[in-house]
Amino acid sequence: MLQLINTLYHGTAEKFETIDVFKGRNNKDFGKGFYMAVTKSQAIGMMHKKYREAILRRPNAPKDRFSEILYEIKIDIEYVQTLNIKYFKTADEEWLDFILMCREKGGLPHDFDLVIGPTADDDTMVCLNSYWRGLYGEVGSDEAKEKLLGFLEPENLGTQYFVGKQEIADKLVVEMKEIKWS
Helix, strand or coil: CCCCCCEEEEEEECCCCCCCCCHHCCCCCCCEEEEECCCHHHHHHHHHHHHHHHHHEEEEEECCCCCCCCEEEEEEEEHCCCCCEEEEECCCHHHHHHHHHHHHHHHCCCCCCEEEEEEECCHHHHHHHHHHHCCCCCCCHHHHHHHHHHHHHHHHCCCCECCCCHHHHHEEEEEEECCCCC
């Protein structure tokens, strides 16, 4: 059974006033959009990662362009209950198939308003590339997927909330504020 959480977190390297789902990266776990973590520690980890990536990708940017920022986000639980939600309780084969589809197709390859489920970890792309190259067995086979799930260590994954439609994000978030993370 899905237990909704009304306080979520988002770690980033750049300040923003409002959520813009179109700024999300393509080919991510649940599609291109905006991701929120269930725990503060998970969002802090993502914040550090995004900061390091921003510095590496834009070495000539002004030094003050990037900083480590943590947002606390309150969502409208009553509104959430009206949405078309895809919920993955665990990182199982259904979750894996969904992630493979989203990462292969890019963009927003599904019609869910909100997706909730395990976060694929930092080693995900290495594992997915090995899967797609057939290193775990025939791509699409149960054997290859079972090996891939084992390498992703699903029992250690945090939970994320994803929204890929701007009109949903605009109604979903009732409050967003920067908070101290250290």
